[in-house]
Amino acid sequence: MKKIIAVAIVSTLLVILSLYVVNAVIVGQQKNKQFEISHTLLHYSEEVSQSVAGTLKSITTQGCDETSIDSYRKIKLSNLYFGDVGFIKNGKIVCTAFWGKLETPVALPAALHKTPNGFVLAQFHLKGFFTGNAAIYNNVIIFTSRYVYDKFSPITANYSLTATTKDFDRTFFSIDPEKKQNWLHSRLFTLDMTLCSTKWDLCVIVKHHDAGLASLSIVVFVLLSAILYFIWISLTLFFIRLHEDRFSLERALVNAVTAKTFSVNYQPVVRIHDKKIVGVEVLSRWRDYNHAEVSPELFIPLITKLGMYKKYYINIIEKSLSEVASLAVENQMMISLNVGRTEIEDKQFIHVLRRECSLNNIPLSLIKVELSEKAVASADILEEFCLELKSIGVKISIDDFGVQNSNLARLSNLEYDEIKIDKSLVDGISEHYKQDIFVIFSDALVKLNKTLVFEGVENEIQYNFIANRYPNALIQGWYFSKSLTCSELAQQLEGSAR
Template sequence: MRKHIAVFVISTLLVLLSFYAVNAIILEQQKNKQLEISNTLLQYSEGLSHNVASALKRVTTRGCDDASLNEYRRLKLQSPYFGDVGFIQDDKVVCTADWGRMANPVPLPGELHKTPSGFILAQFHQKDFFIGNAAILNNVIIFTSRYAYDKFTPVTASYALSSTTKDFGRTFFTVNPESEKRSWMRSTLFTMTITQCSSRWDLCVLVKHNDAGLASLSLFIFILLTAVFYFIWISLSLFFFRLYEDRFSLEKTLIKAVKADMIGVHYQPIVRPADRKIVGVEVLSRWHDQRYVDISPELFIPLIEKFGYYERHYTNIIRKSLAEIADLAIKYQLIVSLNVGRVEIEGGNFSKILRRECLLNNIPLSLIKIELSEKAVAHDGTLGEFCKALKAIGVKISIDDFGVQNSNVARLANLDYDEIKVDKSLVDGISESYKKEIFVIFCDALLKLNKTLVFEGVENEEQYAFISARYPHSLIQGWYFSKSLSRSELEAMLNDSAVLPGGKSKGPGEGI
């Protein structure tokens, strides 16, 4: 139940974030359209202001005589933007082109706006005279046509448009969408306003989209998007919860397996190519779980280290492997190789544990070989002391994975060891002429150290033939001869008097 609540809460948050992203994308697209409209409205308003200003400056007549009225009428007919043209005296409109000489002059509105360029703006609200905006200069007044902005009517279905002075104190034109056409999601959250002002005139335009972003979507599309987002995020949340649960469950199962000593061991044969005889085995950890089947050591060993159970793990592996293989090791004089890393090298208990288990199983220490992995770097002084202590009790030392990580010939000079294991990555290069030359130079140099060479990861006839011909006294380990084996499989192979198979087909991706 808690899992389902957590999935729902997380999915809801992710759905909201998704809608936020979609809203931002839609807004960006709508912003471009809105900028286009505001630019058009600004240019139009500037043109209208220019026409009015130019006309006012051109008027030469003053008064209400017949010649002046005729001039006003002519001026009005010159532009469809002009609703009327008149003359002001004593703060009253005393005559216009349409009304002629007025019996009852109309007072100017109480609030007038003076622009930086000297024009006076007025707004009339008298139904029996005029409703709209007017501009005044030298007592001549031009009334702006109420139809001047009709060309923007189609745009106002989605946008609210305004044209004002820069201080927003005087509005020349404004129109809003019809309320019944507004979105079902009307909110200030989905309102986007773009304001642009003229560099020449005391003029700004505002274009407001009250149904921007998600609000521009239909209810059906919004519900569909909600369903899609919930489906996606619930699916992904469940998937990641499952991964987490599996990992957490895997970790718990692994710790139980270590505590219950359920990590098994296999044995990788090490073969002498001269007679194809098994002369040793490398002990490998193997974990088979009913739920997770076979788990790679590359996954579970780091987890064991992470949770602090590695010493217990390697103690179990030493005890179990030596107990299982003791009779075979003694009978066939097999060298048993055990891998060690930083924990064993620096822990201080490894030698004691090894000696105890060898004594309990009657295995001579001379049949034990310790492989020092270069992937587990230890301080040279500590590593040297570790090697000396083991050599003192008759244990053989092998340098594992040589050729990668921290390979250093100078470092070898400071260690007491018996063999060098050449890493699989170098053996793989035998099939390529350039890499083969590097391989030969590298291995010939190692051969001069008078140590046994063990070639890891030999998987095909070409690799085997080349190594056995050039380095006949070396040892070979890899799938060319055998995969890692259980104790019973190893015994069956040792009891078989036939020569070991040399060229059997291997499955893709197989490894030790």
């Protein structure tokens, strides 16, 4: 029950986060369009302002005589932005192009707005005369047409558009959406954008209502949420299962190390010229009842992390030497043990090795220690480790040569008997352009007068190439044999002896 609740809570939070991201993506796209609308509206409003201001400054006619009124009419007819043009005297409009001379002059509104450019803005609400905006300069007044912003009406399905002075004291134009608010309408899903002119006392405000997720239909929103829930519940369950498996595996490993339930396999090492098994490499194996066969690449790092590697490697040495002792002595086979940093730096390793060889009557001369690429101890410790092994008669092999830390620089300072060529280089034999690199590399190693072991030989092409060029070398790989249990190894040795 707790697991179900945890999955539900985590999935819900992740769905909310995902919806937030989806909303942000949609809003980002909508903001681009909103900016285009705002920029277009501002540019258009600037054109209107420029036309009105330029015309007001260019008018030289003063008064309400017939010539002046005719002039006002020509100006009105020549510009679609203008609703009317008139003249002001003593704070009252005394004539206009449309009305001619007014029998009763119309007083200007009490609240007037002065712009930094020297113009005066007025708003009229006289139904019998004029309703709208007007600009005044030198006693001349121009009324802007009520239809001047009609071109923006088609885009107001989701937008509110407003054009105002910078202090928002005068509104030149304002229009709201015609459609009803969406099902998810709220201020949270309303985008505001304000752009202001650098030349005129003018700003435009564009509001996008029902933005982001609110722009989706309820059906699409529910479907999107359902898909996100399915995805996150699946992923949450997957990662919870991984977490559980990991800790289950760790618990099983602790039990396996404590109970010494690891098994050991032996990979035969074959001499090329007579195809005789001259050695075996010890390989640990572990089968967990929940995880089946578990790869050493997985369980060995976990054992190290759990701080149980020393107990593990001692168990592997004890088990392998006791199992294979009689076969090794009878057939004079080398027993190869892989060691890493822990064994090299652990002063008890050589003591354990000597003790187990003594208990199982195995000559130390039949033991070979393989320094793997993970043996990254400091140079001084590594050299001391090799010298101590050599002093008791143990052979030393440089493992995984050609990759990572196993390289020529290491060889000049170490006491060793054998070099194992890594499988990654052997694989290059099958590719013509890599074959030359393999030959140059291997020929150089032959000159060191050390035993060469080619790992990972898996097919006849690889075997024949190595056998023809390096007949005194050793091979190891599935071409000759997979790793074997002790009983399988005994059967194979018995079969090869016949």
